[in-house]
Structures are given as structure tokens and as C-alpha cells.
Amino acid sequence: MAPSPSGQGIGAPPAYAQNGWTRLRAGLFSSPLNTLLTVLLAWLLLMVVPACVEWLFIKADFSAANAQECRSSGGACWAFIAEKHRLILFGTYPYDEQWRSMLAGVILIAVIVCSAIRWFWRPWLIVIWAVALTLVAVLMWGGVFGLSYVENSRWGGLPLTLILATFGIAFAFPFGLLLALGRRSRMPAVKALCVVYIELIRGVPLISLLFMSSVMLPLFLPEGFSIDKLLRAQIAIVLFAAAYIAETVRGGLQAIPKGQYEGADSLGLRYWQQMRKIILPQALRIVIPPLVGIFISLFKDTSLVVVIGIFDLTQAAKAAVADAQWRGFSVEAYLFIAVIYFVFCFSISRYSQALERRLQTGYER
Amino acid sequence: MADAIIRMENVNKWFGKFHVLRDINLNVAAGERIVICGPSGSGKSTLIRCINRLEEHQTGKIIVDGVELTNDLKQIETIRRDVGMVFQHFNLFPHLTVLENLTLGPIWVLKQPRKQAEANAMNYLERVRIPEQANKFPGQLSGGQQQRVAIARSLCMSPKIMLFDEPTSALDPEMVKEVLDVMVELAEESGMTMLCVTHEMGFARKVADQVIFMDQGEIIESNTPDAFFDSPQNDRTRFFLSQILS
Numbered sequence: 001m002a003p004s005p006s007g008q009g010i011g012a013p014p015a016y017a018q019n020g021w022t023r024l025r026a027g028l029f030s031s032p033l034n035t036l037l038t039v040l041l042a043w044l045l046l047m048v049v050p051a052c053v054e055w056l057f058i059k060a061d062f063s064a065a066n067a068q069e070c071r072s073s074g075g076a077c078w079a080f081i082a083e084k085h086r087l088i089l090f091g092t093y094p095y096d097e098q099w100r101s102m103l104a105g106v107i108l109i110a111v112i113v114c115s116a117i118r119w120f121w122r123p124w125l126i127v128i129w130a131v132a133l134t135l136v137a138v139l140m141w142g143g144v145f146g147l148s149y150v151e152n153s154r155w156g157g158l159p160l161t162l163i164l165a166t167f168g169i170a171f172a173f174p175f176g177l178l179l180a181l182g183r184r185s186r187m188p189a190v191k192a193l194c195v196v197y198i199e200l201i202r203g204v205p206l207i208s209l210l211f212m213s214s215v216m217l218p219l220f221l222p223e224g225f226s227i228d229k230l231l232r233a234q235i236a237i238v239l240f241a242a243a244y245i246a247e248t249v250r251g252g253l254q255a256i257p258k259g260q261y262e263g264a265d266s267l268g269l270r271y272w273q274q275m276r277k278i279i280l281p282q283a284l285r286i287v288i289p290p291l292v293g294i295f296i297s298l299f300k301d302t303s304l305v306v307v308i309g310i311f312d313l314t315q316a317a318k319a320a321v322a323d324a325q326w327r328g329f330s331v332e333a334y335l336f337i338a339v340i341y342f343v344f345c346f347s348i349s350r351y352s353q354a355l356e357r358r359l360q361t362g363y364e365r
Numbered sequence: 366m367a368d369a370i371i372r373m374e375n376v377n378k379w380f381g382k383f384h385v386l387r388d389i390n391l392n393v394a395a396g397e398r399i400v401i402c403g404p405s406g407s408g409k410s411t412l413i414r415c416i417n418r419l420e421e422h423q424t425g426k427i428i429v430d431g432v433e434l435t436n437d438l439k440q441i442e443t444i445r446r447d448v449g450m451v452f453q454h455f456n457l458f459p460h461l462t463v464l465e466n467l468t469l470g471p472i473w474v475l476k477q478p479r480k481q482a483e484a485n486a487m488n489y490l491e492r493v494r495i496p497e498q499a500n501k502f503p504g505q506l507s508g509g510q511q512q513r514v515a516i517a518r519s520l521c522m523s524p525k526i527m528l529f530d531e532p533t534s535a536l537d538p539e540m541v542k543e544v545l546d547v548m549v550e551l552a553e554e555s556g557m558t559m560l561c562v563t564h565e566m567g568f569a570r571k572v573a574d575q576v577i578f579m580d581q582g583e584i585i586e587s588n589t590p591d592a593f594f595d596s597p598q599n600d601r602t603r604f605f606l607s608q609i610l611s
Contacts, residue, residue, distance in 0.1 A: 259452060259454050259455075259456040260456060260458065262419050262450075262452065262456055263452065263456030263457070263458065264458075265417075265418075265419060265445065266417055266419065266445060266448075266449070266450035266452075266456075266519070267445070267469065267470035267474060267518070267519075267522060268442055268445035268446040268470065268474045268522070269469070269470065269473060269474060270442065273473050273474075277469060277473065278458050278469075281460050282458075282459070282460050285460065
């Protein structure tokens, strides 16, 4: 049979796409309940959207010189952000040196973006990371090349959040992998250790870990020996995230059929070769969505370090709000950092979807 | 037999309380081709899986190419390097291309250079007649093609012994022949030691030096194919043959 030119006729799927109105009616007004819900939602949108737009843009003040002027406008006070953005973004980092903090943040973002691109997945990516991290350290601490020394208790804002999140993921991921493998180990001691660790950590909130690391840990350390506060917070984040990553990865490992292990065994591959070449690539592909979920919550959870007085993005926003001269603009401040968090989290999420699609190779038929 | 490449002496194995292998004694000479058959649950798969330690035997001795199978990982690795296995469900690695499936073992276990491993792999793909599929993923091939890739994957390791665990029973009927053809060719050309668990009696007649019948964990009867099929000695063997040949 010759195919009909329109694609219709025998063998073609039935045409159902009618004009816009019929489709709209079928989708939104197909039953009394649907009609009611549609009307209700439309009303709600009408109430909310114009009000938001008015507050956010129309009545907003972008250039007021002081808080008094800003309050009278009746809309959002973006002048507050204009005034405070450097405090929010860079925290208590010395004002004149904040370009260093910004540059460090930009380098960090750039190297993360590079790592996401397949073209960069070569051995020398490690070199790029080493160089980038050295640069970040030099810029943030200074003390060399004529840069003044800035101790890390003064670091703050977005670069600090990025540092906590990057190192958090970079260390928690491999640690979590080892825990997941350990929990499935045939060696009882290794297995027990991993189970106890995972269950203990998952049983406590991150806040309490942060408190413990900042308040209790110094009590156990010998006199005169102290670990930096920032490092302790970083360690707490890594330990916490690793337990969750471990359980997620274990889920992926359990989804791999026994035949894959046997196939690998029969070739004479050793345990670590099997894991690296056969089991983990498949298991990790399966758990990309929940794994990315953990990374995203880790990124946001770094904001919990405010409880031990570390000056990350959220704490910096709080400090900006606390300024007596600019009282009452907390909504603007928190919206501002919410947008920043969102941009990062949404990018991670989109990237993971792209990655999943690319790794589909060979599974579709 | 002193020159046996596989020697099993009084091998016993239990799954929990279930006695899967009972006092197995088996000698396989180098180059010998053996077909193992028997009803399902008779322990035939378990028997050959003990040879490369996918299953652990509990008592008795298994000596493969002069190396005894113990808990020693080094010895297990040595034996696995010399023993190839083809599975019922292929067990190809779905995230790797056909070529990568074939070169994985040679590169990582035998430490061959990539170029050499790939040339070798292509050579074997020619032999199983699917060189054009080298860059596809296993999921894109038919069952018969996948099983031929799996055979090629084992051959790439240049094993001394090949184990086949019901290689055709997961295949659609029209694909059984293409796999059996490859196996017959392998048997006739390479002179490799082969142990094959299968119900393909035509294959057994054609290539086997010896047919072994197992039931309830025991080797009931062992004979040349002609004697085995034409004048089975044991009642259970006769019953089994009448079941599968009718």
C-alpha cells in the first residue's frame, strides 16, 4: 500500500488534535468539577499575579537614597539590595579586598561548569581542579604575592557557600560510595561498621552535627590543638551527606542483577575492577535523580552553618537585614538570596536531566 | 588420569539443607568435549559453576589445570583467567559497546595493550560472524547475536577451558541454530576443552566425546554419545531421554 501523502488513512494514528478551543474545553471544562476548579484557579491567579507584579516591579523603588524614601513607595525596596548586595554576597570579607572573594567564586563556578562538559572529561581535568583550588586558596587567604592575609573567620557570603558545597560534594561522594560498598561487603566487621555509621548519622539532624562539631569536638581534642571552625563545619557536612549518599548508592547497587557480577567474575576481574568498570557505572546511572536530590539539598543545607556563626550567604543576608538604618526589608533580602539559591539548584537539576538523557545510550531499543 | 585438565574428587555441595552435588567424581582430559544433561534441579549448572568458583563446593577436591580451588583468591583468579564461561542469560555489560565488552577482560586482566585487544576482539567477532555490530550496545542486538558476543567475549581471554551453562535455553527457537553453529565450529576447529550443560541432543551427538547424565545431584551415567543415546544403561536415563526426545 502506498502511504497517503497526508499521513492519514490506514496505518496512521487517529488524528485527535483539533483546534485550540476544543482542546481547551476538553482539558479545562470537561466536567462540572473541572469547570469549578478552573474558575477557582483563574480567580486565584487574578488575585495573586497582579499584586505580585505590582509589588515586585511597578511600585518598587530601585534608586532610593535611604530607607525612609523607600518605605513610602509601597512596593519592594530594591534600593536596599543595591545598598547591601556586597555585604550579602561577600559577608564580612574586608571591603576593599572583596574582588578577591568574587574572583575566587567565579573561578569555582567556572571549574564546576567545565567539569560538567563532556569535552573536559580527560585526565588533565584533575590538574585544572588542582590549579583552580590553589588559586581559590591564594585569593581567599592571601598572604602571598602582596595580597593581605585574610583569616577564614572573615570569609563569607556566596563564595563561602560555594566552597562549603563544592568540598562537601567532592568529599561526601567518594566517602558515600565506600560506605555503600562497605555495607554490602561480605566481611562482617566492615559491614557492621558501615551500618552503624550510616544509621547513626541518619538518625541525627545536620544542625546537631554542626553543634557537636563546633561545641563538643574541641572538648575532646588535646589542649592547644584546635581545628578551624570552618573546617569543622565542612567535616560535619561531609559526614552527614555521605550517609545519605551511601544509602542512595546502595539502592542502585541492589538493582544490578547477579549475572553482572558473575559475568565479571568469569572474566577474572578483581573486586575493584568489577566495581569501577561494571557495577558502579550502571548503579550510579540508575541513582542520578536521587543523588542529584542529595546534592541539591546539600547545597541548601550549607545555610545551616549560620547556627554556629559562620558567615555564609544566609547569615550575610541576616546581617544585612539587621542594619538599624535599613530596618524592615527582610523580604527583599531573603528573596534576593532565594533567587541565588534557586539559580544554582535549578542549574544542577537541569544538568542532571541532560546527563540522564545522554547516559541512556544502549538502553533504548 | 594424570593428564586431566579438570579433576573433581568426591565433591559435595549443599544449598542450606539441600544436597545439590553428591560425591561427584569427574576427570576431563585436555581437549575433551563433554555435554552434561539431566532434569532441572539435578545440579548440572551448579557442577560447572563450581569449576570457576561461581559456586563454592564444601567437601572434596577440584583441581583445574593443576591448581586446586580453595579460598585463596590468587588461585581463584588464576583459574578464572583460564576458564571462560557462557551464561544462559548472556550477562553482557549493557553500558559498554560490544567491542568494549570484548576488550575489558584482555585489557584489565591480561594487561594487553588496547590496540592488540581490539584487533583480537574484531578477529573473534568475525569468527562468530557479527563484526558489523562492534560499536553497538548489547541491548540493540537480538538474543542470538548477544549470545555470540558472549562467546566471543570468553574467547578473547584465550581460555583453556570453556564452560557453557545452558547457552541456548533463553533464546527464541529461530536463534538457537546460529549459536549452536558457532559452538560446533569452536569445538571442531580449536580443540578446546568444553563442558556444556544443554538439552540440545543434536549438538551432543555431533561434538561430544562424552555425555554425562545427572539426576538429584549425582552423576548417574557417563558414556560416548552413541552409546548414551542408543543404549542407555540406567532407568532414569532412559526415562529422561524418552521425555526430551519424544
